[in-house]
Amino acid sequence: MSEVEDVKVVATVDSLFRAHYGRLVRALTLACGDREIAADAVQEAFVKAHMHWRRVQNYDDPVGWIRRVAINRLRDDHRRQTRKGKALQRLAGEPQVEEVDQQAFDSDLPAILAQLPKQQRIAMALFYVDELSIAEVAAALDVSEGAVKSYLHQGRSRLRTVVASEEVHSDE
Amino acid sequence: MSEFHDPDLRNQLGQLSGPYPDDNEAFAAWQRRVGQARRRRAVAWTTGAALSLLFGTVAVAALNSPGHNTLVPGKADDDSSVDVSISTTTEAEDSSTVESTEPSTTDSTVVDTTPVTEAVDTTVPETEVEVTIVAGDGGGSNSGPSKQHGTPTSAAPGPAVASKIFSSTGGSITVSQNGDQLTITVVTPAAGFRAEVDQRSGRHVEVTFKSNDNESQISVRVINGTMQPEVSDKNRKHDNTVPDSSESANHTSGDD
Numbered sequence: 284m285s286e287v288e289d290v291k292v293v294a295t296v297d298s299l300f301r302a303h304y305g306r307l308v309r310a311l312t313l314a315c316g317d318r319e320i321a322a323d324a325v326q327e328a329f330v331k332a333h334m335h336w337r338r339v340q341n342y343d344d345p346v347g348w349i350r351r352v353a354i355n356r357l358r359d360d361h362r363r364q365t366r367k368g369k370a371l372q373r374l375a376g377e378p379q380v381e382e383v384d385q386q387a388f389d390s391d392l393p394a395i396l397a398q399l400p401k402q403q404r405i406a407m408a409l410f411y412v413d414e415l416s417i418a419e420v421a422a423a424l425d426v427s428e429g430a431v432k433s434y435l436h437q438g439r440s441r442l443r444t445v446v447a448s449e450e451v452h453s454d455e
Numbered sequence: 456m457s458e459f460h461d462p463d464l465r466n467q468l469g470q471l472s473g474p475y476p477d478d479n480e481a482f483a484a485w486q487r488r489v490g491q492a493r494r495r496r497a498v499a500w501t502t503g504a505a506l507s508l509l510f511g512t513v514a515v516a517a518l519n520s521p522g523h524n525t526l527v528p529g530k531a532d533d534d535s536s537v538d539v540s541i542s543t544t545t546e547a548e549d550s551s552t553v554e555s556t557e558p559s560t561t562d563s564t565v566v567d568t569t570p571v572t573e574a575v576d577t578t579v580p581e582t583e584v585e586v587t588i589v590a591g592d593g594g595g596s597n598s599g600p601s602k603q604h605g606t607p608t609s610a611a612p613g614p615a616v617a618s619k620i621f622s623s624t625g626g627s628i629t630v631s632q633n634g635d636q637l638t639i640t641v642v643t644p645a646a647g648f649r650a651e652v653d654q655r656s657g658r659h660v661e662v663t664f665k666s667n668d669n670e671s672q673i674s675v676r677v678i679n680g681t682m683q684p685e686v687s688d689k690n691r692k693h694d695n696t697v698p699d700s701s702e703s704a705n706h707t708s709g710d711d
Contacts, residue, residue, distance in 0.1 A: 297482075304481055309472035318473060322481070330488045334496065393471055410459065411468045417457070435459045442464060 295340065296333045303346050304329065307353060310413035314405040315357050316397060324360070328352035350413075350423050354405060361401060392442060399438050402426075406434035407442070621684040625664025625671030626650060635677050667691075 304325060311321035328349045332339050339345050396404060402424065409420045410431075417435075421428045618631040618640065625648040629641035638656040644664050648671070653661040664671040674685040 300482060300485060301478055304485075305475040305478065308476050308481075309469075313468055313472045322476065326481070326485050326488055329485055330492050333489050334492055392467055396468075396471070407468065408472070411461070411465045412472050417459075432459070439459060439461060439464060442467075443461070 296329065296336055299332070299346060299349070300329050303349070306413050307350060310408040311353060311357060311405075313396070313408040313412050314354075314401075315361070316393070320357070320360060324353045324356040325349075327356055344422075347419065347422055350409075351425070354423060357405075358401070395441055399441065403434040403438040406431055407438045410435055617682070619682055619684075621673050621675060621686065623664060623671035623673050623686045624669060624688045625666065626662075628660075628662050628673055628675075630660055630675050630682060632677065632682055635680075637675055637677060637682065665691075 307325045307328075308318070308322050311324060312318045315321055315324075331352055332345065332349050339348055342348050396407075399407070406420055406424060409415045409423055410417070415423065417428050417431050421431045424431065616631055616633050618629055620627050620629050620641075624645065626642070626644035628639055628643070631638050631640050635658055636656065637658065637660045639652060639660050639662060642650045642652060642662055644650040648664040648666045648669075651663045651665065653663055659674065659676045661672065661674040664673075668691055670689045670691050672687045672689075675682050676685070677683070
């Protein structure tokens with residue numbers, strides 16, 4: 284690769300990074316409940332984009348590709364952690380208990396959010412925090428738009444009660 | 456407006472997501488990771504290239520190694536003596552001199568073949584033949600000379616033929632004797648020497664080995680029915696002729 288092309292590539296990925304990094308980190312923080320893990324996944328996705336930019340830049344939606352890579356990284360981490368936890372439980376001889384992600388927040392909203400299925404959480408995060416459309420969320424999760432609507436409906440129904448009660452408390 | 460539009464929920468979830476990260480700090484961290492990824496890729500490519508080169512070199516070396524022999528059918532004629540050797544070889548492997556159990560009727564033939572090997576006389580003596588044969592220099596093999604020794608179990612009656620090897624600094628020759636007639640069957644120049652056959656057959660044979668600095672001459676005659684060698688080594692620069700005794704030059708005896 285020539286030096287001129289290299290500079291051009293870096294500049295293009297740089298602009299994408301500066302434009303989308305913050306939003307992606309915030310959305311995935313909500314999805315996984317850990318800001319460090321979310322930031323690590325997004326950075327890794329941008330590194331891959333940089334290393335394969337000659338291919339990625341020809342995609343219709345390079346940012347969508349980066350988002351999917353980051354989400355897949357989060358899923359891999361989640362699976363790894365789940366397997367590790369189950370293995371430790373088996374070694375300890377304790378009964379298996381469905382693990383619930385512990386949130387670093389004190390309100391009821393993060394606790395309920397943590398109890399949502401992983402796919403619902405990611406859909407909620409992408410729709411409400413990253414402000415993607417339903418079609419974009421469907422593309423990011425590689426599911427149908429109907430499935431995304433189902434995720435959003437179920438997640439919103441559970442979270443809405445908490446949000447409403449907090450609004451009542453704040454009004455008082 | 457989407458049915459899922461919910462500003463309150465959006466605000467609550469936005470607060471849970473925390474503030475926007477520091478772009479400059481994140482950008483610097485990302486640049487460091489890109490540098491690490493580039494270095495890893497460079498190391499992987501370099502390692503892969505080095506391994507490919509190594510395996511390629513090993514493969515080429517294996518194909519060119521002396522042990523990688525291929526047979527060339529066209530050279531079969533040169534190895535006619537090998538058939539004789541195989542049929543008569545029964546023992547005495549790895550011995551340079553084969554002793555017969557019946558000395559009075561035993562002759563041994565030691566034939567060394569080299570790139571200048573001439574045709575080996577495979578005439579079978581009346582009682583015993585000991586043969587050392589190397590496949591011809593053809594056949595696709597670049598291996599050095601190898602020897603096979605053998606003692607025949609039977610031989611047809613006929614005139615006695617003896618062969619002897621005579622050595623000098625410049626090389627060695629194998630001479631076969633049939634009555635009063637001598638024939639040079641093998642000429643083996645030493646490294647750096649070239650051979651000149653002055654007299655190939657008759658009652659007297661003679662070979663001269665020459666290098667840039669030295670010259671050796673082996674001359675063999677029949678005296679009283681036995682081969683008597685005369686060997687001289689000479690430094691061509693100082694012109695010092697050092698004649699060797701005939702006995703010391705005789706490497707192999709087929710008459711004892």
